[in-house]
Amino acid sequence: MILLTANTPEGPKLAAKTQQGILVLAEASKLLGANGYGVPQTLREALSNPAVLKRLETVISSVLSDDNAAKSLHRPEEEVRIAAPFTPRSIICVGLNYKDHAAEGGVKVPERPVLFAKLPSSVIGPGEPIILPPETNEVDYEAELAVVIGRRCKGVAADQALDYVAGYTCLNDVSARDFQRGDGQWVRAKSQDTFCPFGPYLVTRDEICDPQRLAIRCLVNGRALQSSNTNKMIFSVAEIIAFTSRGITLEPGDIISTGTPHGVGFARKPPVFLRDGDEVVVEVEKVGRLANPVKKIS
Secondary structure (H helix, E strand, C coil), X not given: CEEEEEEECCEEEEEEEECCEXXXXXXXXXXXXXXXXXXXXXXXXXCCCHHHHHHHHHHHHHHHCCHHHHHHHXXXXXXXXXXXXXXXXXXXXXXXXXXXXXXXXXXXXXXXXXXXXXXXHHEECCCCCEEECCCCCCEECCEEEEEEECCXXXXXXXXXXHHHEEEEEEEECCEEHHHHHHHCCCHHHHXXXXXXXXXEEEEEHHHCCCCCCCEEEEEECCEEEEEEEHHHECCCHHHHHHXXXXXXXXXXXXXXXXXXXXXXXXXXXXXXXXXXXXXXXXXXXXXXEEEXXXXXXX
């Protein structure tokens, strides 16, 4: 399934992307009677229970099997305002998880995952502007594959870790490099308002056979500045989940962003930082395309 959050007159609603377009599941459930019973209103609610998430497959199948319902309920994607999928409880990020990114920054390859957090208040959705704070001139882009947890997870082994994944999404780990350098730690630099665009979709785990074989890119104004593959990660998705869950209980809807490849702005010669009027796009194969404009405030 490819799930998303659609902005509707009644507020944000759970929706699905199919070959016919966008299906707002709350609307579909009204026409399905018993088949639509118990459809969650939001993606956050759907993530609260694996059984609830699984039920959505039945609802979508019911709509697709009825030509009249499918035609009347689907909307063209360009007519749907897509929001951030949800506001996560926790956003855990991995630094320096690609060898070439560590090399371009002049640091050693870490022996274990380097974890930090972004605050949930930094979340925005596709199409929303990344706001450049007036105190910094060194705001950088970082294309990342993000993992959404689907079951309570603590102390899991790496060979079982993917069983706890609900799905995958795109994330831009926007970073103020001068804050990062000056503070000596990363929270303020990574958690400015609007510094965590993610979405537009949550692609469920069954759609991604191997999260370690996905092309990943970042484009600024149409120019590809990052282009790599998740097979170049130092620590795999499964290893990251296992490591994180040793002492941190992960709950459904928590996000782990798995690091960025080489090509970030601060390491370029000359450096490339985001400017007013730019457009930043994160693309992850089979997961989606996340685009955001950039605006400067005074």
